[in-house]
Amino acid sequence: MGNTKLIFLFFCVFLITSCTGNLDKSEIQTTTSTILEASNSRPLTDVTFEVTPERITRGKYLAEGLYCLTCHTERDTTQVGWPPIMEKQFSGALRFETDSTYLYAPNLTPDIETGIGSFSDDMLSRAIREGVGHDGRRLVPPGLGGMPVGSFRNLTDEDLASIIVYLRSIPPIKNKLPSRNIGNALEENLKERWHPNITGLEDPDFSDPVGRGKYLISLTDCNGCHTGWYGRNPGVFGGGLQFGDEDKNIASPNISSDPTGIGNWTAEGFIDIIRTGKNGLLDPAMPWISYRNLTDEDLTYIYLALKESQPVRHFVLNGAEPTYCEICETEHGMGVANHLEPIQSFQNDFMIPIDYAGRYVNQIFEADTIEFTIANNKLIMEDFEFIPVSESDFVADRFFAPIHFSRDGSGKVVDFYYQAYMRGVYKKLE
Incomplete structure (x- = not known):
């Protein structure tokens, strides 16, 4: 069955971040920008997170230990590591600027007029994990200095709630920032992007x-x-x-x-x-x-x-x-120290069971499938060549992660995933 073509359709877990590599920065070199509402974002709910001392403590730890603080605060570029200026913490900062475009990380303090004071908890929730702003616009992706939703969509419900509760507890700072001006081409691109569906995912095993x-x-x-x-x-x-x-x-x-x-x-x-x-x-x-x-x-x-x-x-x-x-x-x-090594070859009986043929989706995303075909022990996707590096893993040039097939004691494939360091559950479409 090594030469049998089996088609897999499933979502790319790292889609949001990886897509930024396909955006030509010349697209944003324009003098006008009309902010467009995302065409496929979910409606807001009335969810409200309970304020507890534990959530404030945890939220502070996450907001300062990740990069919420460093992105949303002006930094002192004269100091080693460019530390955030704490007197301005979370009050917003310039992310990039050209002759005709600019983007600011918004003010996350609870100021009513210029910060998040008038935003609902679900507005913040949707922005952090799904990349959709309070006003329905798609947030700029991280490759262009924007929101790292590709990472933060992995937040557990409790950690997400903790961050939001903490941000509401910090002192408000009045700091009005300009609306983004990234150009109409990129605005159109962002409008059509799908938001990740993060419901129904199990929390990681923190005991391990x-x-x-x-x-x-x-x-x-x-x-x-x-x-x-x-x-x-x-x-x-x-x-x-x-x-x-x-x-x-x-x-x-x-x-x-x-x-x-x-x-x-x-x-x-x-x-x-x-x-x-x-x-x-x-x-x-x-x-x-x-x-x-x-x-x-x-x-x-x-x-x-x-x-x-x-x-x-x-x-x-x-x-x-x-x-x-x-x-x-x-x-x-040390680039010269590296040399390409021969690709490992595999026996002809390497196979994926027939019951894994078909269409698969990743439950995080609702659309934008990627098609893979198994043929001659290689997976082909457009100009990507997927090469087996073990009996369970495939990798590809210029592609993010190995596809891993989990096997039971008899060697039968029982499950697969795309990236062990990102949350995601695949399910077969009948």
Whole structure:
């Protein structure tokens, strides 16, 4: 059955973030911008979150330990790591600006006139996890400096409620910010995007340290920055994504479990790098200034989850002379040390059971399926070539994550998922 074509239709868990890579920034170089209401967002409800001291404490921890604070607060660019100016915390900040466009992270303080004081809890809920603003507009995606809904949609209901309750508890700051001006082409693009349906998902198993680490990784979006998108994708957490100005030539490091990543690191060493920003050497593109607010326990969970990730052999060293890398097809420090390795071959009896043929959807999303075909032990999607790296995992050049097929003791496939570090449940359509 190795040559039998089976068609799988399912949603891409990382769709929102990955789509930003397909947006040509020239689309936003325009002098006008009419903000459009999203054509397919869900209606608001009257949900109200109970205020408790526990939720305020948890919400403060998450808002400061993730990157809510650093995105929605002006930062002191004269200091190492560009720390947020705490006197202006959560009062909004410029995210990007060109000659004709601009985008501000909004004021999240409970000020009635210029902040979130007049917004309902579900307005905030929908914005944080679904990327739809209080007025029904689609929020700008993270690749263009916008809302990281691809990460925050993974928040549990309780953590989401805690963040909202906490934001309502902080002092209001009056700071009126301009409405966004991103250009009509991008506004039209955003209007038609689907919102993620996050209902019916089970909470992560927080009793398992690795499971808790995967949850935290899904919120901090380690995979979004440490997985290459330009040229060839070396693999999840394999690094190589370029940041900043071309003259900086900064690439995200490899943080996979391979020895070229963090395979030989200790938990103590990992925590020290996050706490100190590698003694201040890390570029502000890495939001360690936020992550240093996480507890040692949570940072250890992240470390343990990364140690369980698929190893990716990819040398990346910022500060060294940039050289061409065959693996990610970009230039970065120690690029010349990388060489393509032969693809592992598999026996002809590698198969997916016939009952897995058909159409699948991811319950997070309601539309925008992606079609895969199994043929000759490869999965083909347009110009992507999916290659088996084990009897259960497929990866692809320039694609985000391996598809993993779970097998029982007899070797039969019983389930599959797209990305272990993002929440999602697949179901078959009859």
